[in-house]
Amino acid sequence: MKRDRGLTARMAFTILMLSFAYVALIIVLFWAGISPYFIFGIGIVMVFFQYFMSDKLVLAATRSKVVTEKERPKLHSMIDRLSKAAGIPKPKNIAIMESEAPNAFATGRSPKHATVAVTTGLLNKLNDDELEAVLGHELGHVKNKDVMVMTWASLIIVVAGFLMQMLFWMSLFGGFGGNRRDNNGGQLMIIMMIVYVSVIVIYFVSQLLVRALSRYRELAADRVGAELTGSPKHLASALRKISGQIAMIPEKDLRQIEHANAFFIIPALQGKTMAAMMSSHPPTELRIERLMNMERSMRGR
Numbered sequence: 001m002k003r004d005r006g007l008t009a010r011m012a013f014t015i016l017m018l019s020f021a022y023v024a025l026i027i028v029l030f031w032a033g034i035s036p037y038f039i040f041g042i043g044i045v046m047v048f049f050q051y052f053m054s055d056k057l058v059l060a061a062t063r064s065k066v067v068t069e070k071e072r073p074k075l076h077s078m079i080d081r082l083s084k085a086a087g088i089p090k091p092k093n094i095a096i097m098e099s100e101a102p103n104a105f106a107t108g109r110s111p112k113h114a115t116v117a118v119t120t121g122l123l124n125k126l127n128d129d130e131l132e133a134v135l136g137h138e139l140g141h142v143k144n145k146d147v148m149v150m151t152w153a154s155l156i157i158v159v160a161g162f163l164m165q166m167l168f169w170m171s172l173f174g175g176f177g178g179n180r181r182d183n184n185g186g187q188l189m190i191i192m193m194i195v196y197v198s199v200i201v202i203y204f205v206s207q208l209l210v211r212a213l214s215r216y217r218e219l220a221a222d223r224v225g226a227e228l229t230g231s232p233k234h235l236a237s238a239l240r241k242i243s244g245q246i247a248m249i250p251e252k253d254l255r256q257i258e259h260a261n262a263f264f265i266i267p268a269l270q271g272k273t274m275a276a277m278m279s280s281h282p283p284t285e286l287r288i289e290r291l292m293n294m295e296r297s298m299r300g301r
Helices: 005-031 036-062 073-086 119-124 127-141 146-153 154-172 183-229 232-248 251-261 284-298
Strands: 093-097 103-109 113-117
Touching: 005 036, 005 232, 036 093, 036 103, 036 113, 036 119, 036 146, 036 154, 036 183, 073 093, 073 127, 073 183, 093 119, 103 127, 103 146, 103 183, 103 251, 113 119, 113 232, 119 127, 119 232, 127 146, 127 183, 146 183, 146 284, 183 232, 183 284, 232 284
Parallel strands: 093 113
Antiparallel strands: 103 113
């Protein structure tokens, strides 16, 4: 299959825009006389912890159980075969989450420390070809190192969010110079208000950019998964089934697995009122359309 140059270009452009957001934030901090080293240092520590602990945190939050090859031989066999086809090590952990919602996720800081998990609902509702296609998608995330990319891309959101909270509490306790009666106090207040508004704008713009990057990474994982199995139509069929089944599951049951919502192949809680540009996943219809176009391209039709 030819490389999707359009998708690659959109990801590159989004990363470039994120780089500009980083530069803008640093300029604002220097202009206000705030050391960016301290602020970014705190953000890096927080993201570093999340990066190295992502697999353990998600497994604990979803109460997923790691299963051995003896317990689930077919599942292990599928993942082993697909991992070899992808040219990556077999994930360190393979887990199952007790949930009727059919879904799957992959996490871990690198291919050598990856975890792939599926729900019991997914195992019960998909046939073998569809299950293999979903596993191929998740291994696509592992191959593309999406946990690493998205974690570090989100650093600016962590930093800007921390700054927003810090400036908010400063404003409540007179930290903007509002208690001072001289001209310097007034100037300081104006400067800090400009910084506060700028940080809010950078925060929300960065949110949009990171969400866009996440959607593009999902499309890239779809493509890798389809190539690994050689049958895009099976992944399209799986997405159709998963989306339909999730729509029938009560929201109170889906709330039990919302901790891993951003990791799932299709979000369990999709938020009907949420704008498409704020979603971490592309519309399912778009993904299916792209996969069926791949299917026709592979078959020469």
